[in-house]
Amino acid sequence: MNRKTDFNFTPGVVGYPVLFILAIWIVFWIEVRFGVNFNYLGIFPRKLSGLLGIIFSPFIHSGIKHLFNNTIPLFVLSMALFYFYKSISWKVLGYGFLFTGFITWLIARPAYHIGASGIIYLLASFLFFKGIFSKYYRLVALSLMVVFLYGGLLWYVTPIDPEISWEGHLSGLIVGLFFAFIFKKNIAEPPKYIWEHPDYDEEEDDFMRHFDEHGNFIEKLPDEITEDEQEDKIEINYIYKEQKNKKD
Template identity: 60%
Template sequence: MKSKEEFQFSNSVVLVPIFFVLLIWLVFWIEIRFGLDFTKFGIYPQTLRGLRGVLFSPFIHSGITHLYHNTIPLFVLTAAIFYFYKPIAWKILFYGILLSGFITWSIGRPSYHIGVSGLIYVLVSFTFFKGIFAKHYRLIALSLLVVFLYGSMIWYVLPIKEGVSWEGHTAGLVTGMLFAIIFKKEIARPKKYVWEEEGFKEDEDPFLKHFDENGNFVEHSEPEPEPEIDDEKEIRHTIRYTFKPRDKSLD
């Protein structure tokens, strides 16, 4: 963004989401191709070894269905973050992975927690609350769109489905809300009109002076300016010529 009032498209809006998506698919392909299982690199709560999963777990998935369900939301939400919040986009991604992962490690059940869904909940939560706090029509519209697309995800912060890390989802939801508050100064604000600027005086505006305090049009009759007098012209106009009769004696 050139300023806090403008949103600008850049290559990172597309390239970063594509890179992130390709990376998690590459990790899954390596597992399938070489018969590996990276689940042990996930978050295992309240163990020292399990802390490594804070960094690695977003790139590990249990199967093709798990990976597919996370791919589209990850791409869409990451692109939205880099378009609307480019100055803080990397902070949201990096610190979102760390903080949501650490909260999951602190409150999770004794099991391996894997998948990028924790980060997805960070992005959903941040985008929603940020738009509400901003009071910017574009960001509010983005918040409503996120609710429309991913509002049903709220149910998965509760332990309603076996085998789903609701702790990771809850951690992501809380992290996104905290970031929306912490980065409040980075909120884009709508462009102000001239009459909204500080120090603006209505009586000096050439347009507003034609309206009274109730919004009614008032016609102002301004005195016509006095014509400028050119001294030289005035002198020429006052010159008088005197003609004498011709003296015939001179013929």
């Protein structure tokens, strides 16, 4: 039995999320070690200088609790993205990075918005809706797992806590849903199984493809067969029938 599937585990499935998280922790270590504060590099809505935050804000966190709360879901969700949607993972992550930050820049309150929460909501939203749209049991199961693990995140797309950038969360949710529609055609195909009989002979099968069910040579149309090929056809046809008689 041969199995064909788009789901393949590669080093990047774990490696890329680890590198991303490592970069976030290094930035936080620099802040603590050298007593600096990078909050001014966050997204500040509707100011040109605040556009820099679209790139830098996901790497900046207000404290160890904020950083730890983002680390685990970011690792789990990004790993799922690279495993189940390898062909479009960088497009989702790269464009999502930019669009989530830009929407936050457009709609958020006038304050510095920092943290990787917007990316987490982007990934959770994309994985959930994409799996539902696929109607493929593995991806639907992934969607249900996302709901089970991170369904509580939905509360934080509303202004229930003034210290939380709910605008960034909402932006990620919107972009994830949008991408699930945009990349709707890039759904992994269900595994296909090819069953092979234990007595299957590939060479014999290739040889027999030149004949129809009655044992007649059909590699070329009659008007395309030359006299020499006609003689070869008769000889091959004879050999084939002799072999068939021996097997019977």
